[in-house]
Amino acid sequence: MQRIGLGDAEIIRILEWQGAFAPAGRIVPEPAEAAWRRAGPDHYDPASGSYLGALQTWVVRTGAHTVVVDTGVGDDRERPDTPLFHRRKGRFLDLLAEAGIRPEDVDVVVNTHLHADHVGWNTRDRQGSWVPSFPNAVYHLPAADLAFFDPGAAHPARTDDSVDPARWAEWDRVFADSLAPVLAAGQAAPWSGTRTIGTGLVLQEAPGHTPGSSVLRLTSGGEHAVFVGDLLHSPVQLANPGCSSCFCLDQEQAAASRLRILRQAADRRELVLPAHFAGPGAARVERAGAGFVPRWVS
DSSP: EEEEEETTTTEEEEEEEEEEEHHHHHOOOSSSSHHHHHHHHEEEEEEEEEEEEEEEEEEOSSSSSSSEEEOOOOOOOOOOOTTTTTTTOOOOHHHHHHHHHHGGGGOEEEEESSSSSHHGEEEETTEEEEEEETTOEEEEEEEHHHHHOOGGOGGGGGGSSSHHHHHHHHHHHIIIIHHHHHHHHEEEEEEEEEEEEEETTEEEEOOSSSTTTTTEEEEEEEEEEEEEEEEEEEEEHHHTTTTTOOOOOSSSHHHHHHHHHHHHHHTOEEHHHHHHHHTTOOOEEEETTEEEEEEOOO
16 A cells, blocks of 8 residues: 655555456547557556556545545446446445544545546445435535536536536535535535635646546645646646646646646645556655646655
8 A cells, every 4th residue: 555755744545446448549539549649558558558547535534634545436326327337335434444444433535526426436336325424524525626526506608518428427426425414414515716724735726637626636735735636637638738638628727727736736746646557656746848747756
């Protein structure tokens, strides 16, 4: 299990899954194959042309707080449009236990955005009902994503044909099993703009992938990290920061957020921790021409 020290804090990687997900050119369409090859064997399989990724959660222990950043896919979910996620049986809670973390120890949950693979373990099944997995936690949820994904909010995008209706059906299932129970339990804390959630822990908006996509910045002992969610899906986007994934709802806005956060990360020497990088999973970044290069941290 990967553990990273950052000042007085500890960052723990909970790896739910790692492997080939889909053709690379479908995940991030714009870069040429040569760019994918340069991303390296942890991130691209040249034999099959597949994007290699991960489903992972980052846990931060600061002494004052135990923070779970994104909660993965979850078990036993109806996700028929995504076979990897559908009725999954994983070891997420066992992996937390192996890291020395009980669900009741967690006092902060951050969902960088509200897609299925970032909110799944917000809840777990208890005798046929979905209940919050972390009974003592405040769940910080981006308000713009709540307004977009909540079926009861009737966002205009539901009727303007900008989104495939099949996606709304899947998103509604996600909302019902992974978000509505947290809201009903009174554990949700919607936010917008910037929010300080603890000493050295600051949430900031980085929209584009979804309307409320965000990053969490951590400062401890003079060192810095930024948890970027789906701002990045692959290191190919470090060299090509203008290239957004096929999952980004607003491609141009996502690219602008990506470039802004990466420039800040390079200038601040922040450790960058995405949700889907395979291999070492985390890196510091340095400017290189119009893009960036990773310096991997294991």
